[in-house]
Amino acid sequence: MTELLWGKEPARTRGPKPAITLAEIAAAGIAIADAEGLDAVSMQRVADDLPVTKMALYRHVPGKAELVAVMSDLAMGSPPERPDGPWRETLHTxxxxxxxxxxxxxxxxxxxxxxxxLGPNELAWIERGLAGLVDVGLTGGEQLDAIxxxxxxxxxxxxxxxxxxxxxxxxxxxxxxxxxxxxxxxxxxxxxxxxxxxxxxxxxxxxxxxxxxxxxxxxxxxxxxxxxxxxxxxxxxxxxxxx
Incomplete structure (x- = not known):
């Protein structure tokens, strides 16, 4: 799962180039979850919406748990760029x-x-939150606990x-x-x-x-x-x- 979250898909065997990517599969899952809830997401439902065969999805992701993990990190996205400011204002924003x-x-x-x-986007959110707590007198553990x-x-x-x-x-x-x-x-x-x-x-x-x-x-x-x-x-x- 960690490899998928960090953009390391399973090595492709010989054959034609896949018709879809992991990002496209995750985007389809996100659309379903946004409209109908997480329980509505399944490998078959995502395959139907793309549309590709269910087996085509398994060439990119082993199952729903791994798919949801990739969906989550993609949906979180990178934290918005914000100007530096006082720690309280930064953490509030x-x-x-x-x-x-x-x-x-x-x-x-x-x-x-x-x-x-944890994927790269989720860690980026934590990193951005910690940016407001640097050099304010808190220990590393206290900074993480504050977040x-x-x-x-x-x-x-x-x-x-x-x-x-x-x-x-x-x-x-x-x-x-x-x-x-x-x-x-x-x-x-x-x-x-x-x-x-x-x-x-x-x-x-x-x-x-x-x-x-x-x-x-x-x-x-x-x-x-x-x-x-x-x-x-x-x-x-x-x-x-x-x-």
Whole structure:
């Protein structure tokens, strides 16, 4: 699988040039996953959509697990180019870019979990996130942990706000808010605290993304500030020149 992720397809045996490439196969799988969900992706379905024979796919990729890994790295793509800036601004922008990627391809939330080989694009995202944490006083482990915490928050909010084709009723944010408002209107006595909280809440469901992200960055800021050496104040005493 690692070889496929890094563009090292199995050596081709003698014969005619393949009619398709691994990138084309992965692109077809991405189109299916975007429209119908990850469960809709199969070797046969991808072959039908190209169209080629199912056996033709196996000349490039051993099976669905390997195909999904290649699809995931291709769908993530390279992180957007951003100008250098203060660490907090850099990491905040990085998190929003990552969130946007999950919204474009919600199935990535399913395919990019657990222990697995990482491809060049996914590693490039981690590299870009770390760029904002260089020379701020954190150890290498703390930098990686900071990326993990931010990523986990982004993934959680994206999972709550995304619609997964084939696995969801497909409600819009407006539908969800309307449905909740109707329930709370009729069940106010049962959920008084929820009614009180929602009555003063404002903004979109993604408000939680910003709120949580700012609190994480606040915590990192405290840690970073604690690593800055502050010289002790030295009191200058008056000199008695009569001695």
């Amino acid at each position: 990085w998190a929003i870019d990552l969130y946007d990627g999950f919204v474009r391809h919600p199935w990535l939330l399913q395919s990019t979990i657990g222990r697995r080989p 993990l915490v931010v990523t986990s928050h982004v993934r959680n909010i994206a999972q709550q706000s995304s619609t997964f084709p084939g696995h969801s009723i497909g409600l819009t944010e407006e539908d969800m808010q309307r449905s909740l408002a109707e329930i709370l209107h009729t069940e106010a006595a049962r959920f008084p605290r929820l009614v009180a909280a929602t009555s003063t809440a404002a903004g979109s469901e993604n408000q939680g993304l910003e709120f949580g992200l700012e609190r994480i960055l606040d915590g990192l800021d405290l840690l970073i500030r604690s690593r800055v050496a502050v010289p002790d104040r030295i009191e200058t005493l008056p000199v008695d020149r009569r001695r």
